[in-house]
Amino acid sequence: MDTKLPPYATFGQRVWFYGFRVLCGLIFFFLIAPILIIIPLSFNAENFFTFTPGMLALDPEAYSLQHYEEFFGQTGNPWRGLLIGLVIGAVITVVLKLWKGNLNLFPILIGAILGVIVGKLWGLEGEEWMTPLRNSLAIAPVATMLSVGFGTLAAIGLSQTHVPFKGAIMAILISPMIVPLIISAAGMYFFYSRIGLQGTYWGVVLAHAALGIPFVIITVTATLVGFDRSLTRAAANLGANPVTTFFRIQMPLILPGVISGGLFAFITSFDEVVVVIFVGSAGQQTLPWQMFTGLREQISPVILAAATILVTISIILLTVVELLRRRSERLRGLSPS
Amino acid sequence: MSDATGPDQFTGATPDNAIRNAERSDGPMLAADGRPLKRSLARALRAQKMRALMLIAPLLVFILVTFIAPIVDMLFRSVENQIVSETLPRTVVALEEWDPSDVPDNATFAALAYDFMAAAERREHTRLGSRLNYETTGISSLFRQTGRSVDDVGEEYAEQFIALNAAWEEPETWATLMGAASWVEENSGEVEGAGTLFQLSPTARDAFPEAADAYRSFARTIQSEDDDSPMAEEPWNTVYLALYRDLSAGYATEYDGPMAELIAEAIPAVADFEGMTPREAFEAIDEEWMNLQIWGTIEAFSDPFTAGYFLTSVDLQLTPQGVEQQPEEQRIYRLLFWRTLFMSGVITISCILLAYPIAYLLSNLPTRSSNLLLILVLLPFWTSLLVRTSAWKVLLQQQGVINDILVWIGLVADDARLALINNQLGTIIAMTHILLPFMILPMFSVMKTIPPSYVRAAKSLGATNWTAFWRVYFPQSIPGIGAGCILVFILAIGYYITPELVGGRTGTFISNRIAFHISSSLNWGLAAALGSILLAVVLILYWLYDRIVGIDNVKLG
Numbered sequence: 001m002d003t004k005l006p007p008y009a010t011f012g013q014r015v016w017f018y019g020f021r022v023l024c025g026l027i028f029f030f031l032i033a034p035i036l037i038i039i040p041l042s043f044n045a046e047n048f049f050t051f052t053p054g055m056l057a058l059d060p061e062a063y064s065l066q067h068y069e070e071f072f073g074q075t076g077n078p079w080r081g082l083l084i085g086l087v088i089g090a091v092i093t094v095v096l097k098l099w100k101g102n103l104n105l106f107p108i109l110i111g112a113i114l115g116v117i118v119g120k121l122w123g124l125e126g127e128e129w130m131t132p133l134r135n136s137l138a139i140a141p142v143a144t145m146l147s148v149g150f151g152t153l154a155a156i157g158l159s160q161t162h163v164p165f166k167g168a169i170m171a172i173l174i175s176p177m178i179v180p181l182i183i184s185a186a187g188m189y190f191f192y193s194r195i196g197l198q199g200t201y202w203g204v205v206l207a208h209a210a211l212g213i214p215f216v217i218i219t220v221t222a223t224l225v226g227f228d229r230s231l232t233r234a235a236a237n238l239g240a241n242p243v244t245t246f247f248r249i250q251m252p253l254i255l256p257g258v259i260s261g262g263l264f265a266f267i268t269s270f271d272e273v274v275v276v277i278f279v280g281s282a283g284q285q286t287l288p289w290q291m292f293t294g295l296r297e298q299i300s301p302v303i304l305a306a307a308t309i310l311v312t313i314s315i316i317l318l319t320v321v322e323l324l325r326r327r328s329e330r331l332r333g334l335s336p337s
Numbered sequence: 338m339s340d341a342t343g344p345d346q347f348t349g350a351t352p353d354n355a356i357r358n359a360e361r362s363d364g365p366m367l368a369a370d371g372r373p374l375k376r377s378l379a380r381a382l383r384a385q386k387m388r389a390l391m392l393i394a395p396l397l398v399f400i401l402v403t404f405i406a407p408i409v410d411m412l413f414r415s416v417e418n419q420i421v422s423e424t425l426p427r428t429v430v431a432l433e434e435w436d437p438s439d440v441p442d443n444a445t446f447a448a449l450a451y452d453f454m455a456a457a458e459r460r461e462h463t464r465l466g467s468r469l470n471y472e473t474t475g476i477s478s479l480f481r482q483t484g485r486s487v488d489d490v491g492e493e494y495a496e497q498f499i500a501l502n503a504a505w506e507e508p509e510t511w512a513t514l515m516g517a518a519s520w521v522e523e524n525s526g527e528v529e530g531a532g533t534l535f536q537l538s539p540t541a542r543d544a545f546p547e548a549a550d551a552y553r554s555f556a557r558t559i560q561s562e563d564d565d566s567p568m569a570e571e572p573w574n575t576v577y578l579a580l581y582r583d584l585s586a587g588y589a590t591e592y593d594g595p596m597a598e599l600i601a602e603a604i605p606a607v608a609d610f611e612g613m614t615p616r617e618a619f620e621a622i623d624e625e626w627m628n629l630q631i632w633g634t635i636e637a638f639s640d641p642f643t644a645g646y647f648l649t650s651v652d653l654q655l656t657p658q659g660v661e662q663q664p665e666e667q668r669i670y671r672l673l674f675w676r677t678l679f680m681s682g683v684i685t686i687s688c689i690l691l692a693y694p695i696a697y698l699l700s701n702l703p704t705r706s707s708n709l710l711l712i713l714v715l716l717p718f719w720t721s722l723l724v725r726t727s728a729w730k731v732l733l734q735q736q737g738v739i740n741d742i743l744v745w746i747g748l749v750a751d752d753a754r755l756a757l758i759n760n761q762l763g764t765i766i767a768m769t770h771i772l773l774p775f776m777i778l779p780m781f782s783v784m785k786t787i788p789p790s791y792v793r794a795a796k797s798l799g800a801t802n803w804t805a806f807w808r809v810y811f812p813q814s815i816p817g818i819g820a821g822c823i824l825v826f827i828l829a830i831g832y833y834i835t836p837e838l839v840g841g842r843t844g845t846f847i848s849n850r851i852a853f854h855i856s857s858s859l860n861w862g863l864a865a866a867l868g869s870i871l872l873a874v875v876l877i878l879y880w881l882y883d884r885i886v887g888i889d890n891v892k893l894g
Contacts, residue, residue, distance in 0.1 A: 016802075020694065020698070021698075023694055024694050024695055024698045027691050027694060027695050028695070028710070028713050030691070030770065030773075031713060031714065031717050031770070031773060031774075032713050032716065032717065034725065034728040034729060034732055034770060035716065035717060035720055035724065035725065035728060037728065037732065037738065038724070038727070038728045038731065041731065041738075048736075049731045049734060049736065049737060049738075050734075050736060050737055050738050050741050051738065051741070146399075150395055150396040150399050151396060153392050153393075153395060153396065154392060154393045154395070154396035154397070156392055157388075157389045157390065157391070157392025157393040158389070158393060160385065160388070160389040160392075161385070162382055162385050162386050162389065163386065163389045163390070163393070164386050164389075164390065169393060169397060172397065172400060172401070172405065173396065173397070173400055175400075175404065175405070175408075176400070176404050178827070178875065178876075178879050179408065179831075179872065179875065180827075180828075180830070180831020180832075180833075180848065180871060180872075180875055181831065181833060182831055182833045182848035182851050182852060182868070182871075183408070183411070183831065183851075183868045183871060183872050183875075184404065184407070184408070185852075186411055186851055186852075186855055186864055186865065186868045187404075187407030187408045187409075187410055187411035187868070188403075188404075188407040189855060190407065190410050190411055190414055190861065190865070191406055191407035191410040191411075192407070194410070206403045207403065209399075209403070210399070210400060210403040210404040213396065213399075213400060267719070270721075271721045271722060271723070273722070273723060273834055274833050274834060278852075278855065278856070288721065288722075288723045291723045291727065292723060292834065292838070295723070295726065295727055295730055295838050296837070296838060299727075299730065299731075303727050304727070304731065307721070307723070307724040307727050307728065310720070310721045310723075310724050311720055311721075311724055314716070314719040314720045314721065314724075315716065315719075317719060318712075318715060318716060318719045
C-alpha cells in the first residue's frame with residue numbers, strides 16, 4: 001500500500017484506501033482505549049465504574065482524588081524523606097565529583113524525589129495498599145539484581161565463540177519464559193514447601209529472579225552480537241587485566257542492554273501475580289496480588305487509581321527502554337565492526 | 338629444540354625455530370613451543386570452552402535449583418503414590434496374596450489393625466482417607482470412623498491376658514520382653530521423656546513375629562509422637578491381639594528369653610481365650626470393611642507409583658477391574674482440555690484478524706510514522722496484565738461503559754443489557770486484547786523484510802490488486818503469521834489470571850482447575866498430572882516454534 005493516494009486513483013481505490021485506515025484506526029482504538037479509559041474513571045467522585053452524568057458534563061464536582069487518597073493514605077511524612085533523600089543525593093554528588101571530576105546535580109534531584117516517595121510510603125502503617133506496594137518494592141529490586149548479576153555473566157559466556165552444549169544450555173535458561181506460569185507456580189509451590197522456602201521472602205525473590213532471567217539473557221546476548229572483540233584485545237594489549245577490561249571497556253558498551261534487561265526483569269517481578277500467590281504467604285502480598293484479590297472479591301474504584309499509577313510507571317519505563325535502545329544503537333554504530 | 342641452529346642463533350620457542358622444526362621432521366606440524374600444533378590448538382579451545390562454561394555455570398546452577406528442580410518435582414508428584422504403602426505397610430504386603438473375589442482373611446485384618454493403630458496415633462489415617470476418597474467416595478468417613486474406634490480392637494484379649502497374670506498390665510514387663518538387652522539396660526529406672534530409640538531384641542523377633550513388630554511400632558510411635566518411654570506406657574490393645582495370634586499359632590513354644598515363665602504360663606491358657614477375630618472386630622466398627630470395592634481401591638493404589646492421576650486427568654479411572662471411564666457426571670477434564678484448546682484457538686484467530694492489518698500498515702508506512710504508531714502497540718505490551726484485566730472487568734460489566742454506550746445509542750434496551758463478562762465471551766475479548774501485541778510484533782518484523790518491488794512487479798505484469806496481494810504478498814508474510822500464532826497459542830493455553838477474573842464458570846481454562854486443586858481441594862497429585870499434560874502440549878508447540886522461527890530470533894520490544 002502506498003502512503004499517499006495518487007491523484008488518478010479510482011473511486012474503488014479511494015474507498016479501499018480510507019476504509020483500510022479507518023479499520024486500522026478502530027483496531028488501534030481497541031488496543032489503547034481500555035487502558036486510557038481507566039484514567040478518567042479513576043478520578044470519579046462516586047463509587048461507580050462508569051461515567052456519571054456529572055463527569056460527562058465536565059462538572060468539577062464530579063471529579064475527585066478520593067481514590068488516590070485512599071490508595072496512599074494521608075499520614076506519611078514526605079518532609080523527613082525529602083531531607084534524607086537530599087542528604088544521600090548530596091553525598092553521591094560529592095563522591096562523583098571527587099571520582100570523575102565533573103559536577104553533576106542529577107543525584108540530588110533523584111534523591112529528593114525518591115526521598116519524598118519513600119518518606120510518604122514508609123510513614124504509613126498497615127494501610128491496605130501501602131503494605132503490598134512496600135512488599136513489591138522490597139521484592140522486585142532484589143530479584144532484579146539476582147537476575148541481572150547471574151544473567152549478564154552467563155550472557156557473556158554464551159556469546160563466546162566456542163560454547164559446548166550451547167543449544168541445550170540456552171533451552172534451559174530460556175525455559176522460565178516458555179513454561180506457563182501456572183505450571184511454574186505449581187512446581188515451585190511443591191518444591192519450595194519441601195525445602196522450607198514456601199511462604200518466605202527469599203522463596204518469592206528466588207522464584208521471581210528465575211522468571212526474570214530469560215529476559216536478561218535475551219537482551220544482553222542481543223547487545224553482545226554487535227560487540228567488537230578487537231576492543232577487548234586492544235585493552236589487553238595495552239596492559240589491562242581481564243577484570244579492568246570488563247569494567248572499563250565491555251561493561252560501558254553493553255550497559256544499555258544490561259539496563260533494559262534489568263528493566264524487563266524488574267517489570268516481570270513487579271507485575272507477577274501467579275507465582276507469588278502460590279509461593280508467597282500473606283507477609284509477601286504484593287501490589288498485583290492485592291489487585292487480584294480486590295478484583296476477585298469486591299471490586300472497589302481504588303483499583304482504578306492503582307491501575308492508573310501502574311500505567312504511568314509503565315509509560316516511564318517504556319520511554320527509558322526506548323531511549324536506551326537508541327543509545328545502544330548509537331554506541332554500537334560508532335564502533336567499527 | 339635446543340639443537341636449533343640458524344643465523345639468528347636464538348634457541349627456544351620462536352616462530353623461526355618452529356618453522357625449521359616443522360620442515361626438518363616428517364611428524365605432525367608443531368606449534369612455536371614444539372608441541373604438536375593440533376594438541377596446542379585443542380588445548381586452547383578447551384581452555385576457551387572452560388572459560389565460557391565457568392561464566393555460565395552460576396546461572397545454570399541457579400536455574401536448575403530454582404526452576405528445573407520444581408518442574409521435575411511436579412512431574413514426580415504426578416505419578417508418586419507412596420502414601421498408601423507408607424501408612425499401611427503391613428496391610429499392603431498382606432494384600433499381595435488377596436483373592437479379589439472375597440473379603441480378605443484374618444491375617445490381613447490383623448495387619449490392618451496394627452497399621453491403623455499406629456496411623457491413628459500419628460493422625461495420618463485422615464490424610465490417607467482423603468487421598469483414597471478421590472478414587473472411591475466414602476473412604477474418608479470410613480477411615481475417620483475407624484480411627485476413632487481402632488484402639489478397641491483386641492481389648493478382650495488384653496483383659497484376658499491381665500486376668501491371667503497382672504504382670505501383663507505392667508509396661509516394664511512388655512519392655513523387658515521385647516526390648517534388646519542393651520536398650521533395656523539403658524532405659525530402665527527413672528527415665529525422662531522418651532529415652533533412647535527403641536531397639537527390638539532378636540530373640541523376641543524370632544519368637545513372636547507379629548507381636549514384636551506391633552510392639553516396635555507402638556514403642557517408636559509413642560516415643561516420637563508423645564515423647565513417652567515404652568518403659569512407662571501400657572501397650573495398645575492391638576499388641577495383645579498380636580501376642581494372642583502368635584501364641585495360638587504355635588510360636589514361642591521354645592522361648593527362653595526374659596519373662597520366659599510368663600510366656601510359658603500363657604501358652605496353654607490362650608487356647609481358652611475368647612474374643613472377636615480381627616475381621617469381626619472391623620466389621621463391628623463399620624460394615625463398609627466388608628465392601629470389596631474399598632479393598633479393591635486400597636489394593637489398586639498400594640503401588641508406590643500410580644498412573645491414577647493421569648487417568649483421572651483424561652476422565653478415566655483405575656478400578657479393581659482395570660481402567661474404566663469415569664461416571665458420566667464426573668467427566669470434566671476432557672471437556673476442560675477441549676475448551677482450553679478451543680478458546681485458545683478462537684483467541685489466536687481473532688488475534689490474526691486484528692493484527693494483520695495493523696502489521697501491514699506499520700510495515701508500509703515511513704519509519705517515522707510507523708515508529709509513532711508502534712508506541713500504541715508497545716504501551717499495552719508494557720502495561721501490567723492486571724491493569725488490562727481490570728480495565729476489561731470495568732468496561733464489560735452490566736453497568737459498565739460499553740453497555741452504557743450501547744443503551745445510549747439505542748442498540749440495547751436498558752433492561753436487556755448484554756452479559757459480556759463472566760462467560761466465554763469475556764475471556765475471549767480480554768485475552769485477545771492482552772495477547773494482540775504478541776501477534777503484531779512478529780508479523781511486523783517479517784513484513785518489514787518483504788520488498789515492495791515484488792508487489793509492484795506483479796501489478797506491472799497485469800495482476801489485479803487482490804491477486805498481487807494474495808499470490809505474491811501474503812505467501813511471504815506466512816512465516817510471521819506462523820510465529821505469532823504459535824506464540825499467542827502457547828501463551829493463551831497457560832493463562833490463569835484473566836480467565837479467573839473475567840471467565841466466570843464457563844470461561845475458565847485448565848490452569849484454573851490446576852490452581853483449584855492446589856489451593857482448594859488439595860489434590861496435589863491431580864494438579865501435578867494436569868500440569869504435566871499441559872506442559873507436554875506447550876513443549877511440543879515450543880519445539881515447533883523453534884523449528885519454524887528459531888529460539889535465537891526471540892526479540893523483545
